Amino acid sequence: MENKLNYFEDLKTIKKIMEDSSRFLSLSGLSGLFAGIAALAGSAVAFFIIRKNKTPVSDNLISILNKDGNTLKIQLVIISLIVLIIAISTSVYFSYRRSQRQGHKIWTPISKRLLVSLLIPLITGGLFIIILSIENQWQLIVPAMLIFYGLALVNAGKFTYSEVFYLGVIEILTGLISAIFPEYALLFWCLGFGLLHIAYGLFMYRKYEG
């Protein structure tokens, strides 16, 4: 029956449209990988700058920041901004490349929803962190970064791979734990933004693009 073939095509079309209209599936694992590497490189630079600046070795980051003048703070802010820019631009680049290969558009109704759901917690977090640094609440900045980033991923996970949701949950947990151990802030930052991204990126690349 040739009709049957038609029905089969119908079902395939339905499935594809449901998927395309509800999830943005052009995020690339490579984005995660490169964001993670950028984060680790950034924290290495930060580590050496802190090392160079500080006097007694026993001092932790928070007490240095509380003691130190503004130079170190500004240097750290610049490093994190550079990392952020590299992470965002590589993730946009790799997603764009992947969408081209898949023959999908990158600017779709669903990628718009993805972006909005990602940006609301992320911008809230960004503003909150600016307020924290104005108020000199340095010990809360790393936890806030991880927690708000995690919330952003949990929120955005509805519109893309479900792994993004789980990565978000792990980031939130990492953020909460880092709030208990402020002296290890830089290490938690490496873990949350570096290692977790690299692990996630490799996993996603092998699962969906390998």
Next chain:
Amino acid sequence: MKVSISGLNKLFESRVRLGIMSVLIINDSFNFNDLKETLGVTDGNLASHLKALEANNLIRVNKQFIGRKPNTSYSITKAGAQAFRIHLKALEDIIKSQ
């Protein structure tokens, strides 16, 4: 509504209508332009199919203004969701049967 013996709904014979129903059964609401882009169809084609589905109470039209621009969005009705599910089930059954 015409439903054949096998459970297939005549209204869903067109691919565009299947597409509209597929989008709306997953998403709470979708506006005209987004539907057009997702399905890759022309204005006129989409509008006529939307009208047919609306006339049969399978979808609902919500007209509102965003700023000064009119924005028309569509959502599925209870009857629409049910009819679409029956149609899907019928398609699957036909394929499974020899």
